[in-house]
Amino acid sequence: MISTERLAKSFCKDSAVVPVLTDITVQVGSGEFVAIMGPSGSGKSTLLHLLGFLDRPDSGTYLFQGKDLSAANDDALATVRNSEIGFVFQQFHLLDRISARDNVMLPLLYLEADDDCGDARAAAALEAVGLAHRASHFPAELSGGEQQRVAIARALINNPALILADEPTGNLDDQSGADVLERLEGLRQSGRTIVLVTHDRSIAERADRILLLEHGRIG
Amino acid sequence: MSRGWRLARHTAAMLTANRSRTFLMMLGLAAGVAVLSTVTMIASGTRRRVNDLVNKHGLDMLMVRAGGDVQVFAPTADRGIEALFESDARAIAEEIPDVRMISPVQNKRGITVVFEDRSHITRPFGVAPPWIDIRRWGVAEGEFLSDADMAGTTRVALLGAGVARRLFPEGGAVGRTIRVNGDPYTVKGVFIEMGVDAGGDDWDDRVVVPFTTSSRRLFGRPHLEQIVMLVSDPRRVAETAGKIRELLRVRHQIGAGEPDDFFVREPADVEGAALETSSTLTWLLFGVAAVALAAGGLVIMNLMLLAVTQRAPEIALRRAIGARVSDIRRQFLLEALMVALAGAVTGAVVGLGAALLLDALGLAAASPTWAAFALAILSCGIIGLLAGIYPARRAAAVEPAAGLGERKLA
Numbered sequence: 001m002i003s004t005e006r007l008a009k010s011f012c013k014d015s016a017v018v019p020v021l022t023d024i025t026v027q028v029g030s031g032e033f034v035a036i037m038g039p040s041g042s043g044k045s046t047l048l049h050l051l052g053f054l055d056r057p058d059s060g061t062y063l064f065q066g067k068d069l070s071a072a073n074d075d076a077l078a079t080v081r082n083s084e085i086g087f088v089f090q091q092f093h094l095l096d097r098i099s100a101r102d103n104v105m106l107p108l109l110y111l112e113a114d115d116d117c118g119d120a121r122a123a124a125a126l127e128a129v130g131l132a133h134r135a136s137h138f139p140a141e142l143s144g145g146e147q148q149r150v151a152i153a154r155a156l157i158n159n160p161a162l163i164l165a166d167e168p169t170g171n172l173d174d175q176s177g178a179d180v181l182e183r184l185e186g187l188r189q190s191g192r193t194i195v196l197v198t199h200d201r202s203i204a205e206r207a208d209r210i211l212l213l214e215h216g217r218i219g
Numbered sequence: 220m221s222r223g224w225r226l227a228r229h230t231a232a233m234l235t236a237n238r239s240r241t242f243l244m245m246l247g248l249a250a251g252v253a254v255l256s257t258v259t260m261i262a263s264g265t266r267r268r269v270n271d272l273v274n275k276h277g278l279d280m281l282m283v284r285a286g287g288d289v290q291v292f293a294p295t296a297d298r299g300i301e302a303l304f305e306s307d308a309r310a311i312a313e314e315i316p317d318v319r320m321i322s323p324v325q326n327k328r329g330i331t332v333v334f335e336d337r338s339h340i341t342r343p344f345g346v347a348p349p350w351i352d353i354r355r356w357g358v359a360e361g362e363f364l365s366d367a368d369m370a371g372t373t374r375v376a377l378l379g380a381g382v383a384r385r386l387f388p389e390g391g392a393v394g395r396t397i398r399v400n401g402d403p404y405t406v407k408g409v410f411i412e413m414g415v416d417a418g419g420d421d422w423d424d425r426v427v428v429p430f431t432t433s434s435r436r437l438f439g440r441p442h443l444e445q446i447v448m449l450v451s452d453p454r455r456v457a458e459t460a461g462k463i464r465e466l467l468r469v470r471h472q473i474g475a476g477e478p479d480d481f482f483v484r485e486p487a488d489v490e491g492a493a494l495e496t497s498s499t500l501t502w503l504l505f506g507v508a509a510v511a512l513a514a515g516g517l518v519i520m521n522l523m524l525l526a527v528t529q530r531a532p533e534i535a536l537r538r539a540i541g542a543r544v545s546d547i548r549r550q551f552l553l554e555a556l557m558v559a560l561a562g563a564v565t566g567a568v569v570g571l572g573a574a575l576l577l578d579a580l581g582l583a584a585a586s587p588t589w590a591a592f593a594l595a596i597l598s599c600g601i602i603g604l605l606a607g608i609y610p611a612r613r614a615a616a617v618e619p620a621a622g623l624g625e626r627k628l629a
Contacts, residue, residue: 046620054539055620075543082541089623093536097236109225110541154540 001162001193002028002051007060009046020046021216024060028195030161033188035204036197038213044197045166047213051195052085052164053077065161082110086155088184090167092147094139094154100126101135104153111158125153129183145176152183163187165196169203181206226546230553234561244522245562247515248602252566252595253573255508259591260574262501264584277355279453281318281460282484283307283446283467301442302480305434307470308446314466317450317459322350324445325433332426333398334386341382343399343426345433353447356422361393361408368407368429372436376404380412381423399426400437453486460485515562516602519555523610527551527617534614535622544615551611552604559603560596567595 007024010017020043028034038044049055050062053069061068065084069077081087094103104122126132129149139147148168155163165184169177181203188194196207204210212219234241285302308323325345332339351363358377368375376399383392383406392406413422434441450459460483467481527534534547542550574585 049620049623052539054535054623055618075545078538078541078543078546081539087539089536091532091623093532093539093623095233095533095536097233102232106537107540109229110222110537110543110546112222114221114225158541 001030003063007057033194033207035207037204042213043216086160088165090170244558247518248562249566251511253569256570256591257574258504260585263588264586268584284482287479303443320349321448322347339385345430357411358408372431374404375407377408377427379423379425383409516606520606531622534617535619538619548611548615551614552607555607556603559599563595563599
């Protein structure tokens with residue numbers, strides 16, 4: 001599913017170049033659940049952004065499902081994000097003014113072809129996260145755990161092969177966090193590949209494998 | 220449903236969901252459009268009123284006024300200039316073949332008319348019998364002046380509808396005796412109600428007596444304020460006016476290079492002056508509307524620029540779930556366009572209401588016109604697109620990885 005070799009990424013800060021990731025060589029197999037762990041500032045989120053095509057590496061190669069997309073244009077990468085990858089963020093990133101159902105259906109907006117079954121797929125996605133009865137509620141009417149489950153449903157609606165989760169339990173209480181993790185494990189059991197970023201070892205240990213990131217390098 | 224159509228529907232839904240922000244964004248443009256459509260409808264109404272006026276005055280009517288100034292609606296002839304005489308009117312009738320009807324006119328403001336214990340200060344006119352046809356007026360009760368009235372210098376008078384109402388609130392004016400400037404006159408008729416003309420003259424506040432009576436008795440002077448006439452061929456009215464000018468210059472012994480001591484008013488002068496009266500105000504209001512529209516556009520642009528910063532996480536999320544750069548750009552352009560068009564429709568409706576209200580209150584002539592709506596929609600569409608271009612470019616430039624670091628979403 002994912003194969004990187006010597007990925008590197010740096011940012012400019014006050015006209016100085018700050019390396020964030022160096023020599024990242026990672027393989028993640030299809031259906032695998034991998035946790036990327038490391039302290040704050042170790043480059044975990046940056047790595048997740050590179051793996052999700054939200055950012056481009058400065059150097060190195062990245063094969064996604066066996067294909068090198070380093071030369072692909074922004075539109076092609078947007079299509080990959082839309083159809084092959086589902087994102088779950090720490091901050092949920094739901095739109096406040098629209099219902100849970102409409103939030104879940106957002107990725108359908110950017111499909112190439114029309115989807116006549118959008119409502120049914122949104123209902124199924126909400127059902128999968130146990131929130132079918134909250135479909136018409138607005139985010140402010142949902143608990144933090146429920147909002148994150150809506151975000152998971154949104155990540156699922158286009159049936160992606162890869163789920164990238166960035167500290168998905170970081171803003172949740174223990175019980176809600178455990179519930180979200182169970183949902184993610186359930187997705188993995190349905191054949192999806194999960195890459196989860198966390199700084200919490202107890203969460204990372206629920207993955208098949210832990211990649212430890214320190215000072216921008218895999219330890 | 221195509222991707223573009225889905226995006227348009229979603230954009231409209233998001234604008235509806237963010238009602239207060241949308242309302243604030245469209246407010247400036249709505250105000251501009253309200254003024255613009257009101258002005259357009261008033262301009263259209265004024266044009267129609269002027270056409271009516273010109274038609275009423277007739278394309279075949281010429282008026283000579285005493286005094287050399289340009290006098291269309293505000294005659295200086297009423298200031299006692301001794302330049303025109305009945306003999307001029309007779310000479311025009313005899314020597315200008317195209318003139319088919321003519322009347323000398325005298326008038327004076329501030330004359331008191333009295334019936335029993337009621338009095339009114341008005342403006343008597345002394346005219347000849349053809350005058351009523353030349354001015355395309357009519358008598359509602361009684362009858363107009365006759366040649367016998369002229370020959371006999373009779374003390375008869377016709378009352379404007381307003382004067383009749385004032386002196387005879389219960390009606391029955393015809394045949395009664397009133398006093399005009401202290402002398403008794405028999406009321407021979409009452410005119411049809413006419414109202415105020417484009418020059419601000421109230422035709423219903425007049426008393427008309429035979430010219431001979433006015434010149435020998437009421438005013439006791441030979442000079443005229445006007446000579447009015449109809450020509451046979453309206454297409455040659457300007458040419459006939461030129462001949463009258465030449466004739467009067469000779470009769471008044473005006474040397475080459477010296478200015479006229481009279482003014483010949485042609486139908487085109489009426490139209491021009493009526494439009495000129497309204498055009499200054501119209502252009503001023505157009506200016507106000509243009510400023511309001513530009514300000515409305517700037518409001519939209521600034522609020523959208525602010526929104527781009529606030530909505531960076533939303534934009535980043537959209538990019539993360541598959542939006543292309545062009546989708547983001549299109550969404551922001553559509554937002555600006557939709558807000559502008561909502562402002563256009565709101566403003567046009569408010570403008571229509573304002574124009575109709577002004578019309579109903581008699582403050583302006585308004586004529587609802589599709590042109591006003593078309594102008595509003597078109598101008599707002601353009602303003603919306605222009606106002607949306609820069610924010611759309613800024614929104615499209617938001618990096619997804621950077622934007623997702625923010626917390627709050629719209």
